[in-house]
Amino acid sequence: MLLPEFELHEPVSIEDALKLKKKHGKDARLMAGGTDVLVLLKKKVIFTDTIISLLQIKELSQIKESGNEVVIGACATMAQLSKSSVIKEKFGALKSSCDNLGSHLIRNRATIGGNCCNASPAGDTMPSLMIYDAKVMIESTDGKREVSIKNFFKGPGVTDLAIHEILTGFKLPIPPKNSGAHYIQLGKRRSSEINVVNVGSFLEYDPDTKTIINSRIALGSVAATPIRAQKAEELIKGKPAKEDTFYTAGETARKEDCKPIDDFRGSAAYRQAMIGVLTKRTLQASFEQAQ
Amino acid sequence: MKEFNTIRTRANRLDSPDKATGEAIYVDDISKPGMLFGALLQSPHAHAKVLSIDTTEAKKLPGVKAVLTSKDVGTIPYGVSPARYDETVFVTDKVRYVGDEIAAVAATSLDIALKAVELIRVEYEILPAVFTVEDAIKEDAPQIHEKYKGNLTAEVHQEFGDVEKGLKESDIIKTTTVKNKRQDGAFLEMQGCIAEFDRRGNLTLTSGTQTPHYVQRTVAMVLGMDIGKVRVKKPYLGAGFGIKAAANPMELACCFLAKETNKPVKMNYTREQVFMFCRARHQFTHTITTGAKKDGTLVALKHECTLDGGAYSSFGIATVYYAGSLLAGPYKLPNMSYEGFRVYNNKPACGAQRGHGAVIARAAFEQQLDMIAEELGIDPMELRIKNMMSRGDTTCNDLNMSSFGMSECIDAVREGSDWDRKKGNMPIGKGIGMACGFFVSGAGFPIYRSDTYHGTVMIKLTEDGGTALVYTASAEIGQGSDTAFAMIAAEALGVPLSAIRLASGDTDMGVDLGAYSSRQTLMTGHATKDAAEHVKSQVLAVLAEKLDTPVEDMDIKNGFIEFKNQTLDFSELRTTYIKEHRGWIDNPDSEKLTFNEASRIAYLEKGTIVGTGKYKPVFLGGKYKGAAVGTSPAYGCSAQVAEVTVDMGTGQVIIDNVTDAHDCGKAINMTSVEGQMEGSVSMGMGEAMHEEVIFDDKGNVLNNDLAEYKLVTAMDMPKVKSIVVESDEPNGPFGAKEVGEGAIMPTIPAILNAVYDAAGVRIYELPLTPERVYTAIQEYKERKGAA
Structure with missing residues (x-):
């Protein structure tokens, strides 16, 4: 399988890049590092005759x-x-x-x-x-x-x-004081992996009341796009920052915030279960960082 | 103890400078004047009748020089074992898997060749396809080969001793079913070749193969040529692991294209085609019942196995036999029965891969030994030591352990891993496990039964004296065999390694069955030693005559002639030698006569000094059907300990440490032995943890690249403590035997046993993905909760 031929443009300013994109419209594909675009082109998943590289800007x-x-x-x-x-x-x-x-x-x-x-x-x-x-x-x-x-x-x-x-x-x-954030990705091996599930959490707490002021939980690989676990976020707002709360957040994220699918990398059931585990773990780690 | 000068050291490998500098030449680095590029048309369907093939448009494309189908090249059947020649270069009536070869094109560029392939029109009539063993053996299943009814490639029925009686006499009986997943060899270098005819009709095929000899034979047979007019050369090779141990359809198509066009033709598999061609480890399902006495003595083993074979036989017959025969050791086991079935289906054919046929059987059995040990309250190491064979023992199916350092291996990993302190004392989520294994050092016969020598070697001394040229048709595939044979030649001839030049991998250099079945160190090693001794005896014979001293009173060591009579006057010979080098200023002035002088004197007397060596095993025993698959001149053996961490929440398993001991007889090159041991751990880990070829429901490989087919990365690789245990193998050259495949045997079961130790779950299906381990942990918790 060979990379198909294409015309490569390498504008040095955003203005030039925008002009080129306007000129070629949907026939041109933007490219930065090329680690996705070139692979997809080679595998004939996408087709284009024109590539505008942004790397020289x-x-x-x-x-x-x-x-x-x-x-x-x-x-x-x-x-x-x-x-x-x-x-x-x-x-x-x-x-x-x-x-x-x-x-x-x-x-x-x-x-x-x-x-x-x-x-x-x-x-x-x-x-x-x-x-x-x-x-x-x-x-x-x-x-x-x-x-x-x-x-x-x-x-x-x-x-x-x-x-x-x-x-x-x-x-x-810039994240506020008394906040922390953590990201965990889960795959089959430790490098060069495409995630089976990935979760990030952010947590801000009030050191006086030890309650959660604000949180953001993002779930990857369990929907058509990465999503926010809004129900879990709402649920823990104002709640004490401790393990039980994080566990509840995980359970809510797992049951109510995500709808994963089966594919050859993993089953929906496993992904869903892992949302529970990783949401709890990322919140816990965020909290430890925030303290 | 024998003293050695070259072997048993850590000599630098001969190929290191070329590989380290990037100067090593592989097939794809080679270009020939006027060379054309070939491409294959491969089936997009898993099972279909081919109604018509129209090559008109493809032939019209400018730059296309040839388009070939079975109509042009004939339909001579070939394969691996003559008993199952079930392939033709191009399909005749129907395609049997996604990837089956239909036609080939040669053109002035690869782009044009690929375009021409797209222009070939094929009419198919889709046939129902089967993709699993279960579906393929159904009574009304579509038949893949007319000749092989019931989609059975081969079946094996063996019994040694009396298994039913043995089981009746047992105090404890365990039955489990274990399955793995189809593997891919995932070598770095994809298969590639260049075929070229000279004006006199001789064919040279330069190919990335493990077995130039078998490829030569198959090419000659399918092209209808004399074997002597076919030369197969192997340049540097980026590994094979068994998959490249037979001729592939691309090599044959390439030769036909070169013949048709009278131009050199180059072809390569892409990574996707490597997955499509496969020929790697089968998917096995083993059901094993083991019976033991209360004291842990093993009594009987009942074993059934099915192999998910794919569309063609490839090595399958050997695989199905190995899957059974290699459970007879390394433990004393008086009663063993085996029922094996290798089944066709519409997936790519599986074949041989490191640890041929025996790896999953070993995983299932060694896991069962731990279950028995646990129930009887015996330490897993003790149970194994209790049942272990020792040197001189013969298994119930006639495998003779002519040397056997298995107990030493167990002792080594027990101490090396600090087993006694750790076992039973690790927290939840941490575990330690062990297993043993063994493997052949080559087989008694070539894959086509014949009385041929398995290896011949020729050594020629350069006429100036001093350098020995070693010619062997064996295959250096990255494992270090060239270096091993150069070391053996140096040791046997009595010269330093620097005095050896070695060339290999060319069928013009002799017969060598090649790199498979862990045979080269023992077999090619023997032939090399034999040739070196032949050369040495010729040189010494001349000296004996010249100096009027018996041959028995002299020897060659480290490049010097050692005389029993240390005051022997050889000055006349030195004068002769110096006269041969008039004008040279670095004449020898050593106290001892040099090998350079001696071999020049021999040349002056006899002409070019050439020594030849050969090897084939004596009859290895076993009168029953299938005895040739398992019997071997020698067996290497291993013990391994794995330590793991299991994340009880996610099921992720991390291998923290591996302690590995292997008995390779005498180690020819210590570093190469350790390299094979570590490589085996890496490959075994991949199979245990995440490697599997995944198909969609139409027979297409879903993960046909190295992003989605998950090899072990450097980040996953634990520390491996490799301990080389050296026995002295009477049937090996200088006491040497295998390491390349035996070392993979214990890896998977050691990991399985460690995971059980860590998490309390027995897992009977590979790979140990986080999901599978998580599910097992959940089920275990539920069971425990219910109880």
């Missing part, structure tokens, strides 16, 4: 801290994010996502924007972006817009992006 691979938020360029790679000091210090769950994706070689190429645009329900970075309440930055020749990551994914391989739009980056608010 310098500003897209920057990670910048400004005020109370961090802006991550769409082309920041997994390896780059894993090493970034601000990600390490303030966004530990996202760092684990990046540490766990694929293998060393893939992490040197794969980008956070690409991971989201590929929109696999099992994508590694997506639950972490969801629990940090990221905003997706989108541009077109008509202007800029932002959309909450919660509303960005529409189905397997489908996102909120219109044909002429480009995802340029993510804004992540």
Whole structure:
């Protein structure tokens, strides 16, 4: 199986990239690291004659801290994010996502924007972006817009992006004091794995009352897109931050928030059971971090 | 104890510099002037009649030089064992699996060849297909081969001793059914080949094969050529594990395309085609009943097994026999019966893979031994030691353990893993388990029964004196056999390893059955030693004559001639040698006569000095049907301890440590032996933990890449403590025997037993995915709750 021929464009500015995308419309495919696009092309899952690479646009691979938020360029790679000091210090769950994706070689190429645009329900970075309440930055020749990551994914391989739009980056608010976040991915082996289930949790608590002020729980590989476990989140708001609560959250997430399917990587029943276990474990770990 | 100079060391491998620098040449690195590229048309259906094949449009495509179907190349049947030649290069009447070969194209580029393949029009009539053993053996099941009724490739019915009586006399009886999943060899280098005819009609096939000899024979037979006009060469190879141990249809198609076009033709499998072709480990279902006395003495074993074989026989007949015969050891077992069935279906054919036929039977049996030990309150190590065979013992089915360091292996892992301190003292979720295993060092006959030598080796001394050129048709496939034979040649000839140059993997160099069945170290090793001794005797004979000293009073060691009479005057010979090198400034001035001098003198006297060596086993015993599959000149044996952590919440299993001891007879190269041991652990772990080929309901492989077919990664690999146990094998060269396959035998059951120790659950189906382990833990909890 050979990679089919295509025309490769490598614009150096976002403006040029947007113009190219407008010109070619749905016939052109955007590409960052290529770890999904090239594989899908080779396997004849997708077809295109034109690829617009975003890798030469310098500003897209920057990670910048400004005020109370961090802006991550769409082309920041997994390896780059894993090493970034601000990600390490303030966004530990996202760092684990990046540490766990694929293998060393893939992490040197794969980008956070690409991971989201590929929109696999099992994508590694997506639950972490969801629990940090990221905003997706989108541009077109008509202007800029932002959309909450919660509303960005529409189905397997489908996102909120219109044909002429480009995802340029993510804004992540700096997590408040007394908060923590944790990400766990579960697969059959320890590296180069496609998740059977992946879960991220964020938790903010009040040290005086020891109650949960706020939480965000994101579940991967159990629906057509990564999803928030809204019922579980609502249930534990204001409840004491302790093991029982985390267990209840897991049970609610398992029973009410997810509807996984059977596939050759795992059964629906197992996935559902693991949502319970991992939700509890990620909340527990988030709480320990928050203290 | 014998003293050795070269073997039993950690000599650097001959191929390391080429491989470390990336200069090693593999098939795909080779290009020939005017070379064409071939591609195969393979069936998209699992079972269908082929009504018509139209190649008109494909032939019209510019750049296409040949399009061949069975109409062009004939329908000579071939396969692995002559008793089941059930394949043809291209299908004639129907396709039997997704991937069955229909046609081949040669073109000036691979792109054009692939395009032409798409232009071939085939009309199919879809036939009902079967994908499981259960469906294939039903009375009204679609028949895959006219000739083999009931979709049975082969069946085995054996009984040694009296099993029913043995079971009646037993105090404890255990019956379990264990199954694995179909494996893929997942070697790094996909199969590839280049075929080329010269103007005199001689064919050279350069191929990534483990067995140049069998490929040569099959190619000659199918192309209707003299074997002497077919040369098969194997360049560096990125492993095989058994899958590359027979001719494949691509090699044959490639030869036909080269013949048709009179141009060199190159073909390669893609990774997807490797999965489609398969020929790797079968899916086995073993039902085993073991009976033992209260004191742990094993009495009887009743064994039934079915093999999910796929569309063709491949190695299947041997596999179904091995699956039974290799349970007769390493424990004393007076009564054993075996019923084996290898069943056809519409999936790719399975064949031989590391630990041929015996790995899952071993996993089932060793797990049962632990169950018996637990119920009788005996330590699993003690139970095994109690029943262990020792040197000189013969199994109920005639396998003779001419050397057997099994007890030493058990002692080594017991101490090496700190078993006595850990066993029974680990917290929930942590466990330790052990198992044993053994394997053949080659078989008594080639796969086509014949009286041929299994290996011939030729050693020629360079005429200047001093360098020995070793020629062997054996196959270095990454396991280190070239280095082993160079070391054996150096040891036997009495020269340093640096004085040896070795070439291998070419059928022009002699006969060698190749790298399978863990045969080369023992068999090719013998032939190498024999050839080196032949050379040595010729050199010494000349010296004896020149110096008027009996041959018995001299020897060659470390590149020098050792005389019993240390004051012997050899100055005349040295003068002759120096005169041969007029003008050279580095003439020998050592106290001892050098091998260089001696071999030059021998050349001056006799002409080129050539030694030949050969090996074939003597009759190995066993008069019953199937005795040839299991009997071997020698058996390597292993014990392993695995330590695991089981996540009781998710079912994830992590292998923390493996302690591994193997008796390989005398280790030719210590580092290579350890390499085989660690490689075996890795492959066994993969099969135990996550490897399985998964199909959809139409017979397509769903996970046909190395992202979704889950090999063990460096991150999963535990620390492996490899302990080499050396016995002295009387039937091996310098006492050596196998390590390549025996070392995988205990891995899976050691892990299964460790998981039981950690989590309290016995698991009877592989692989141990988190889901399977989790489900078992849940069921266990429910049972316990109910109780």
